[in-house]
Amino acid sequence: xxxxxxxxxxxxxxxxxxxxxxxxxxxxxxxxxxxxxxxxxxxxxxxxxxxxxxxxxxxxxxxxxxxxxxxxxxxxxxxxxxxxxxxxxxxxxxxxxxxxxxxxxxxxxxxxxxxxxxxxxxxxxxxxxxxxxxxxxxxxxxxxxxxxxxxx
Amino acid sequence: xxxxxxxxxxxxxxxxxxxxxxxxxxxxxxxxxxxxxxxxxxxxxxxxxxxxxxxxxxxxxxxxxxxxxxxxxxxxxxxxxxxxxxxxxxxxxxxxxxxxxxxxxxxxxxxxxxxxxxxxxxxxxxxxxxxxxxxxxxxxxxxxxxxxxxxx
DNA sequence: GAATTTATTTCAGCATACCGAAATATTCAG
DNA sequence: CTGAATATTTCGGTATGCTGAAATAAATTC
Numbered sequence: 001x002x003x004x005x006x007x008x009x010x011x012x013x014x015x016x017x018x019x020x021x022x023x024x025x026x027x028x029x030x031x032x033x034x035x036x037x038x039x040x041x042x043x044x045x046x047x048x049x050x051x052x053x054x055x056x057x058x059x060x061x062x063x064x065x066x067x068x069x070x071x072x073x074x075x076x077x078x079x080x081x082x083x084x085x086x087x088x089x090x091x092x093x094x095x096x097x098x099x100x101x102x103x104x105x106x107x108x109x110x111x112x113x114x115x116x117x118x119x120x121x122x123x124x125x126x127x128x129x130x131x132x133x134x135x136x137x138x139x140x141x142x143x144x145x146x147x148x149x150x151x152x
Numbered sequence: 153x154x155x156x157x158x159x160x161x162x163x164x165x166x167x168x169x170x171x172x173x174x175x176x177x178x179x180x181x182x183x184x185x186x187x188x189x190x191x192x193x194x195x196x197x198x199x200x201x202x203x204x205x206x207x208x209x210x211x212x213x214x215x216x217x218x219x220x221x222x223x224x225x226x227x228x229x230x231x232x233x234x235x236x237x238x239x240x241x242x243x244x245x246x247x248x249x250x251x252x253x254x255x256x257x258x259x260x261x262x263x264x265x266x267x268x269x270x271x272x273x274x275x276x277x278x279x280x281x282x283x284x285x286x287x288x289x290x291x292x293x294x295x296x297x298x299x300x301x302x303x304x
Numbered sequence: 305g306a307a308t309t310t311a312t313t314t315c316a317g318c319a320t321a322c323c324g325a326a327a328t329a330t331t332c333a334g
Numbered sequence: 335c336t337g338a339a340t341a342t343t344t345c346g347g348t349a350t351g352c353t354g355a356a357a358t359a360a361a362t363t364c
Contacts, residue, residue, distance in 0.1 A: 008261055010283050016192060017290035018170040023185070024297040032351085033175070033185060040168060051311060063352055065313055070351095087311040087360045107296060109160050111289045116282075123278045126271065130279045131162050137263045138169035144259060145176040184321085203341060215322055217343055222321095239330045239341040 025104050030074060034059070038067060039093065042077060043101075047092040049082065076100065177256050182226060186211070190219060191245065194229060195253075199244040201234065228252065 026036050034057065041056050042048055048056070054064040068091055071077040076097035082088035093101075116124060178188050186209065193208050194200055200208070206216040220243055223229040228249035234240035268276060 008264075010280060010287075011261075011264055013287050014283050014290075015170050015174070017287045017294070018167050019174050019185075019189075021290050021294045021297070022167070022171050024294045024301070028297050028301045033171075034351090037171070049311080050313090060353060061312065062314080062354075066351070082311095085311085085361070089312065104297065105160075105164075108289065108293045109163075111293065112160075112163055112286070115285050115289060119278065119282070126275045126278050127282045128162060130268075130271070130282075131166055133267050134264070135162075135165050135169045137260065137267060138166075138173050141260045141263065142169070142173045142176045145173070145180050145256065149176065149180045186321090201341080202343090212323055213342060214324075214344080218321070234341095237331070237341080241342065 021108070028104060029076070029100055031071065031076070035067060035071060039071065039076060039097065039101075042091055043093045043098075047090045049088045049090055051088075053091060071097075173260070180256060181228070181252055183223065183228070187219060187223060191223065191228060191249065191253075194243055195245045195250075199242045201240045201242055203240075205243060223249075 022033070022036065026033060029036075031039070038053060038057055041053065045056070050064050050068065051061060053068075054061050057064075059067070068077060068079060068089075072079060076094055078092050078094045079089050080092070082090050116127070119127065174185070174188065178185060181188075183191070190205060190209055193205065197208070202216050202220065203213060205220075206213050209216075211219070220229060220231060220241075224231055228246055230244050230246045231241050232244070234242050268279070271279065
């Protein structure tokens with residue numbers, strides 16, 4: 001069995017490695033941590049209006065304008081007026097943005113797939129299950145921490 | 153089997169969840185991402201001089217002074233002159249710092265241990281193996297990315 | 305169709321945190 | 335004991351990026 005201390009330190013190392021990778025991605029693309037989260041949100045939740053993005057990442061509308069300016073200047077996202085409501089501006093990840101991410105995550109993805117492929121189907125299921133549960137726990141703990149942070 | 157796209161998106165979600173948790177930790181403790189990494193380094197590599205810390209995290213000595221000022225003001229680290237070489241200042245994680253991290257990571261650790269405990273010994277070994285390999289891949293990809301970033 | 309509401313942008317002010325260089329303190333070499 | 339080297343701090347300048355408020359534009363309500 002994984003002892004408590006072993007499990008903790010492995011988890012800690014994994015966490016550190018993930019964060020280090022993210023920082024390296026940010027440095028490579030020349031975008032801040034918040035910008036990266038915004039890119040992730042836009043990519044995952046599809047095209048988004050500026051206001052929706054502001055709520056999603058907890059910034060004021062004014063700050064979002066500046067952030068989108070940066071990302072647009074870097075060619076990573078695109079602005080377009082919403083045809084249905086022309087007050088709105090919808091923001092999408094630009095082709096270059098998707099390309100840059102592919103470039104950055106491509107090597108990781110390839111290596112991870114090759115590594116996972118060496119496990120049996122049953123083992124892969126165990127791993128996927130653990131990852132899913134870990135994600136749930138992380139999200140719950142993040143919410144709890146944010147709750148405690150806001151109550152001060 | 154975990155399909156390529158499934159594996160990718162799970163990995164992406166895990167990564168996002170880890171980063172979100174780290175950001176929540178930073179917000180809770182009131183320290184920046186760099187500060188957090190410094191705390192991690194000091195905690196892991198034992199007491200460290202200011203200069204050694206500067207090299208470790210890639211800041212100028214002047215910036216380290218300011219950072220340690222912040223962390224010390226927050227009660228998370230302590231400065232002490234090195235008895236062997238009184239030009240040096242050794243920095244250690246303060247009791248409050250360790251306590252704060254325990255408070256923050258305690259819930260996570262508990263939940264993770266409970267979750268992992270539900271797997272069989274063999275399954276736990278598979279998981280630990282996968283985590284170890286994933287860490288290796290992340291580190292390698294981080295190095296590769298940093299290498300490409302510096303070459304510009 | 306005038307008034308109100310909603311969405312985004314602009315802008316001034318402010319806080320943060322970095323760098324580079326000079327200052328200070330201590331150690332080491334000869 | 336003097337001069338050079340090393341470790342940290344101090345400080346001025348700068349860049350970044352946020353907030354809050356005002357401005358602008360478009361849609362909705364009555």
